[in-house]
Amino acid sequence: MTPAPPFTGRRRLHLAAALDQRSVYDAGEYLAAARLAERGALDFVTADDGLARPGPDALAVLSRVAPATRRIGLVPTVTTTHTEPFHVQAAVATLDWLSRGRAGWRIEVSATEAEARLFGRRAAAPADALWREAGETADVAARLWDSWEDGAGTRDAATGRLVDRAKLHRVDFTGPAFSVRGPSALPRPPQGHPVRLVDATARPARAVAARYADVVLVRTAHPAQAAEARAELRASAAAHGRNPDDLRVLAALDV
Structure with missing residues (x-):
């Protein structure tokens, strides 16, 4: 994704939009929406997905x-449940190669x-067990990359x-849910x-978010609730040895 411009004394406003159109199977509509978001200087677009969700595959x-597109970040939802971590990381890495470094991955469970x-x-x-597994998948994905x-x-x-x-x-990763030998089948993204x-x-997702996420969404229209969640996530990130400033917390709104 495009790096942030040099710090000039003001915090940068990060904006994104969802391209969720469950009944749409025409690629042209997704292309038009993504190009509009890119022209509007948004940071990234997301595409929701789920194993039982009707609609086209978000990553595809x-x-x-x-x-x-040439600048905007592309973030599909890819569930870590009932899927193989090796395949998940390879799919996300492939999108990063196809987009020349603009891929993201919204981690989700089923x-x-x-x-x-x-x-x-x-x-x-x-949910607690599934999110622990999701954290392991995020960990092994980074090792494979x-x-x-x-x-x-x-x-x-x-x-x-x-x-x-x-x-x-x-990578020789062994956890409670799976083991992965590695290396990846693709070069480093x-x-x-x-x-x-x-x-x-x-709340079951917050520990994984604080430890592994670069960007966190919190679905609320109330500034006080967003601030409370942000403070909790930053404190948890620091407890995991991360710099809290590396974690971007965005409010997710239905507009």
Whole structure:
């Protein structure tokens, strides 16, 4: 995504818009909306998604939008439940390559039994457990993005070698929900770590947001509630050893 301009004594206003159109399957409408947001100098657009949600796949839609835009950030929702962390990170990294460094990832969980039945591999779980798993996915995704050193792709015509294996590294992640050996199948994304976004309106998501997110959404129209959530998230980020100023907390409004 486009970096913020140099600090000039005023805080920068960050704006984004959702491209959610559940009954729309024509790419042209998404392109028009994203281009309008880009002309309006918004920072990024989001596209909602869910395993049982009707409508086109958010990540695929924004992959179509990527080559038709040049500056605006593209943030699809990708659930971490019933999906494989290796595939999730590869999909987000692919969008970052297609957009030349403008990809984000809204981390979400799928908590309903109906969604679990779509896959049939496990039953639905409590929100707290699902968000702990989402945090592990965010952690292993970052490790996989870093598993390729810069310059690991050699494309050496003389030797026929495409990759310098000495610059690829296993992540060997093992957690309660899954294990991932690595390395990633793709080179490190242009941004290094695509921007991670969490809707932390619900409290089970806040620990993951404070620890792993770059941008946090809080759905409220009341400034006092937004300020309270921001203070809580910043304090939690500091407790995890992060600089609270690295966390952007945005109010999500229906306009």
